[in-house]
Amino acid sequence: MADGSTPPRRAPTMRDVSRLAGVSPMTVSRTLAAPARVSQETRARVLAAVDRLGYVPDRGAGSLSSRRTGFVALIVPTLTNPNFADTAAGLTAVLRPRGYQPLIGVTGYSVAEEETVLRAMLSRRPDAIVVSGMHRSSRARDLLARAGVPVVEIWDRPEAPIDRAVGFSNYEVGRLAARTLAGLGAARIAGLGPERIGEVRDFRGEERLRGFRDGLAEAGRADDLVLHHGRAAGAFAHGAEALAELVARGGAEAVFLVSDISAFGALMECQRRGIRVPQDVRLLGFGDFEIGRQCVPRLSTIAVDPDEIGRRTGALLLGLLDGGAGEPAVIDLGFRLLLRESTG
Amino acid sequence: MADGSTPPRRAPTMRDVSRLAGVSPMTVSRTLAAPARVSQETRARVLAAVDRLGYVPDRGAGSLSSRRTGFVALIVPTLTNPNFADTAAGLTAVLRPRGYQPLIGVTGYSVAEEETVLRAMLSRRPDAIVVSGMHRSSRARDLLARAGVPVVEIWDRPEAPIDRAVGFSNYEVGRLAARTLAGLGAARIAGLGPERIGEVRDFRGEERLRGFRDGLAEAGRADDLVLHHGRAAGAFAHGAEALAELVARGGAEAVFLVSDISAFGALMECQRRGIRVPQDVRLLGFGDFEIGRQCVPRLSTIAVDPDEIGRRTGALLLGLLDGGAGEPAVIDLGFRLLLRESTG
DNA sequence: GGGAAGCATGGTACCGATACCAAGGCAAGC
DNA sequence: GCTTGCCTTGGTATCGGTACCATGCTTCCC
Missing domain, CATH: 1.10.260.40 (lambda repressor-like DNA-binding domains)
Known part of the structure; x- marks a missing residue:
């Protein structure tokens, strides 16, 4: 050079x-x-x-004149979680053929980073913004509301969407998990999820655990084994450590983990400790990650379709960007229970 | 809105x-x-x-005048492979504080997509370009060479770098794998990696398997169990299917898989078939993925540091973008053997 | 005391595309 | 024959910033 x-x-x-x-x-x-x-x-x-x-x-020059940059901002907590990577892939697959370029921002689950990243995105004047895991009351929300372009919240079904939303109810996922485990006839039921304090927070994981707690209550079960452990639920180690803590508290016969990643970590911890799954403890995860389909025993889980979230979001945006406005404000893609070996 | x-x-x-x-x-x-x-x-x-x-x-407007966009293009085969996601994270961590914005392009291991994606990037006039897995003789290489900005190839140590490179020798990884398994005293040794035909190709995986084959030859071992199976090695299922094929061909006592992802898939297939690891078969992977540290038994692997590749690349670029030119053309970060339980 | 140097600020001309309007040429219609 | 209108092409004025140079003052020092 x-x-x-x-x-x-x-x-x-x-x-x-x-x-x-x-x-x-x-x-x-x-x-x-x-x-x-x-x-x-x-x-x-x-x-x-x-x-x-x-x-x-030079599209930068063209954008200045046409007032359309062709950028679509995508803000996610992490790309290490394969579900967000899949969503990004689905979104890209729909948008790129139409000339749009995703602009990916990663917050690391940090509320402070959220605003920094969003400002960096806004300085590129995206034609639309897609966000996941935004804090419900952050300043970032104000920035979004004033951005003057379509905003789509994904991976959640917010009570009061900023603009549009494509996702599902994390709270209801948790309730279904509680009902499911209660129905298995287990005596002691536990739920393991992320902490609810500090600046680094996994809001959707918290929602699932909140739903789980309420679900236990509805089923007339004790909720003293709903544990908040560690930061985001996206690491294998999280599940292993959470399970260790659970054992220290007396263990359980059925456990919900707010992510398949954690659930896999918990499964491995069980193997290390000689705890048999599902005979001694039944495990239920969330997300239907590839790893849950491959491991032994296969993980029971509550499945969502990350790629589909990306594609539907892309399709929604194409409609909006073409001038349409009639699309529904909230698209709920739902979820479904997949019972495999880990619950017996 | x-x-x-x-x-x-x-x-x-x-x-x-x-x-x-x-x-x-x-x-x-x-x-x-x-x-x-x-x-x-x-x-x-x-x-x-x-x-x-x-x-x-509006940075777009500013860029037009200053002739610096603040974009750094990053082209990778996939983000679903956590190693590339980690590299992206490391690169971002170094560049963002200095005002640079990564622009991520994903090729899906496709040679044709490579050029499409690169053109989309070039139309944004990035200040630098980082690529992984570029085909050695594609038209995309010409575009890169003419781009007029620093280009860094990562995750490899090319014979003839386009400009700069940060990575390690995939070929030598394969040779080390062969020496290692030969040293374990196994009678039949196998290597499982991606196919070498078609438009969708994992060139770095191929390199590792090529080095493995040569390593076997150097150790005086037969290489009839070096199998090319499926597309990219980045999916769990790949390892499971490859292992099934290996068993159909008579099996082996020690197996190298060109990715920990495949190795994990193979490990699970062994569990399903009642093949004990490491007693019946020893497994060696590549990459030191999180999953290999968590699973039971833990995977022996040849480790590289994806995050470090990203950070070093970022640091190199910051130097180049500040006008420096004295940095070495090729930074070899090497790799190291981690023997854990899966090799006994 | 006078010129050099430095600081804070402003004016102007772009960067490389597109939006918008105008104009020339030619065929069709009355 | 002349108007009307379509097709194709070109000219001009931006889009929202920054590079570069100029300007008016103050300060410093021989």
């Missing part, structure tokens, strides 16, 4: 292409954006020039 | 801020970009106006 072998050649511009093709810059612009509005002959000449120069349009 | 309650208010511009603060737009620009060059008093007035209007600068 900086070796002086080549002068710091600037990328060719539309003007360069237009000169080579013997047309005006406007005609080049049209050729690329609306080929049908240019004569066949001219189009061929322009495209030849584009090819020869290796011209790639 | 489109409910008509508010006129489609445009985001405030620097001009709006300057009027409210009673200064020129240039002074606003300076206040935000180089606060030290503005008097204390003026700065306070400007910042107050910024705050009151909720002004967020």
Whole structure:
């Protein structure tokens, strides 16, 4: 690069292409954006020039004029959790063919980072914003509400959506988990999820655990084994440690973990301790992660479809960006119970 | 949004801020970009106006003038593989505090997608480009070489780097794997990796398996059990299916899998078939994924540090973007053997 | 005391595209 | 024959910032 072998050649511009093709810059612009509005002959000449120069349009410049950047901001807690990675993939698959570029921001479950990341996104003037796990009362919400572009909250079904939402009720997931475990006839039932304090918080995991607690109450069960342990539920170690803590408190016969990732960690901890699953303890996870389908015994779980969340969000946005406004404000994709070996 | 309650208010511009603060737009620009060059008093007035209007600068407009976008393109095969997600996180952690915004492109291991994605990135005029898994002879390489910005290849140690590289030798990983398994005294040794045909290819996985084959030859071992199975090695199912095929061919006493993800899949397949690990078969993976540390038995593996690859790449880029040019062209971060329970 | 130097601020000309309007050419319609 | 209208193309004025240079003052020092 900086070796002086080549002068710091600037990328060719539309003007360069237009000169080579013997047309005006406007005609080049049209050729690329609306080929049908240019004569066949001219189009061929322009495209030849584009090819020869290796011209790639500068969308930043175009955006300034057209007032559409083609960016869609996507803000998630982490990409290490495969569910968010899948959602990002689904969203991208729908949006990219239409010329939109996802702009991914990661908050690390931190409420403070949320605002920083959002500001960075806003400075790029996205045409739409997709967020997951936003704190219900943060300043970031104000920024979103004032952004002046479509906003879609995903992976949740908020009481009061900022604009649109695509997801499911984490609270109801928790209630279903409680009903399910109660129905298995277990004497002692536990729920393991993230802590509810501090600046780093997994709000959706908390919601599932809250629903679980209420579900236990509805079933007339004790909720003294609902434990909040560690930060976000997205790490294997979380499940292992939470299970260790549960054992120290006397153990349980059936356990709900707010994520398959934790559930797998718990399963492994059971194996290390010689606790048999499902004979000694039944495990129920959440998310239907690939790992839960592969491990032995396979994890029972409450399944959602991360890729579908991404795709539906993408489809919703395409409609909105094309000027439509009739789409429903909240799309609830629901969830379903998958009983496999870990619950017996 | 489109409910008509508010006129489609445009985001405030620097001009709006300057009027409210009673200064020129240039002074606003300076206040935000180089606060030290503005008097204390003026700065306070400007910042107050910024705050009151909720002004967020339009970096797209700024980029056009300054010819620096603040984007760093990152092209990876997938984000579902946690190693790439970790690398992305490490890179982001280093670059974001300095005002750079990663622009993530995902190719799905497809050679054709590679070029499409790269063009989309180039149209955003990134200040630097980071790529992983680029095909050695694709047209995308030409585009990269002509991009006129620093290019860093990661997760590999290419023979002829396009510009810079941060990674390790996948080939040597494979050789080490072969030496290691040969040293365990196993009679039949197998290696399982991705196919080498078609448009969707995992080039780094192929490299590891190539090194493994050569390593077997050096150790005087037969290589008839080096199997190419399925597409990319990044899925649990890949390992399970590959192991099933291996068993159909007579099995082996020691098996190298080119990814911990596959290795875990293979481990689970062994459990389903009642094959004991490590007593009946020893397993060696690659990558030191979290899952290999958590599962039972824990996976022996050849470890690299994905987060570190991201951070070192970020640090290298910051140096280059600040005008430095003295950094080494290739940074080899190496790898290390971690023998845990799965090799006995 | 006068010139050099430094600080804070402003004016102007772009960066590279697109929106919008105008204009020339030609065929169709009355 | 002349108007009407479509098709194709070009000219001009931005979009919202920053680079660069100029300006008016104050301060410093020989």
